[in-house]
Amino acid sequence: MKNPFLSGTKVYLRPLEREDAPLLVPWINDAEVTRTLEVFYRPMNLQTELEFIENIYKSEHDVVLGIAVKQTDALIGATGLHRLDGKNRRASFGIFIGEKAEWGKGYGTEVTTLMTGYAFETLNLNRVWLHVYEYNERGIRAYEKVGFTREGVLRQDRYHEGRYWDTITMAILREEWEARKRQVR
Numbered sequence: 001m002k003n004p005f006l007s008g009t010k011v012y013l014r015p016l017e018r019e020d021a022p023l024l025v026p027w028i029n030d031a032e033v034t035r036t037l038e039v040f041y042r043p044m045n046l047q048t049e050l051e052f053i054e055n056i057y058k059s060e061h062d063v064v065l066g067i068a069v070k071q072t073d074a075l076i077g078a079t080g081l082h083r084l085d086g087k088n089r090r091a092s093f094g095i096f097i098g099e100k101a102e103w104g105k106g107y108g109t110e111v112t113t114l115m116t117g118y119a120f121e122t123l124n125l126n127r128v129w130l131h132v133y134e135y136n137e138r139g140i141r142a143y144e145k146v147g148f149t150r151e152g153v154l155r156q157d158r159y160h161e162g163r164y165w166d167t168i169t170m171a172i173l174r175e176e177w178e179a180r181k182r183q184v185r
């Protein structure tokens, strides 16, 4: 493992470096990857990605990490807690696995578990929330497995491929996280 910050069974999370940018850029320009992502609908070039990596680690409102496979050290995507709000003790969660061959191997579920645990147990947050599009069944399933529940629907919130789609708000509270941990023990 290279510079692990959070470690799971199959993947570990590490800070992104400038050297990672050339790998990240093609993923962010890949329509199959970005069809379920909110922010990446405009073209991204290397310079923009380098600036993102440089600036994000200065932000007190974001915790961004690369996702690496333990066995190979290969970087396959990135994840983050965003909009960190110290007063209300909440943050939003985001993830993308850019290496499409790595979808469906349980990595997304493990990353969500690692980041949610970090949010509650290290950052002492009370609520982690996310937005997911109604057609992102893989994402919804992964979040449900970690204990996120559906809270509400933003109707026709997303325009994609010629029509509007609903956005689902999901969240997990600290008390729900702790109750699930007690069940596992």
Ligand SMILES: CC(C)(COP(=O)(O)OP(=O)(O)OC[C@H]1O[C@@H](n2cnc3c(N)ncnc32)[C@H](O)[C@@H]1OP(=O)(O)O)[C@@H](O)C(=O)NCCC(=O)NCCS
Pocket: 033, 034, 036, 037, 077, 095, 096, 097, 098, 102, 103, 104, 105, 106, 107, 108, 109, 110, 131, 132, 133, 136, 137, 138, 139, 141, 142
């Ligand atoms: C969404 C994402 C993070 C999920 O990670 P992942 O590693 O692919 O997902 P996992 O393997 O951990 O879990 C996926 C689950 O969804 C299930 N699944 C896969 N395709 C599905 C489908 N079409 N319908 C319903 N469930 C589906 C899998 O079977 C698995 O559940 P199971 O373990 O009960 O069998 C990842 O696919 C990704 O980064 N996609 C592109 C970007 C993205 O959508 N980011 C999230 C934005 S909210």
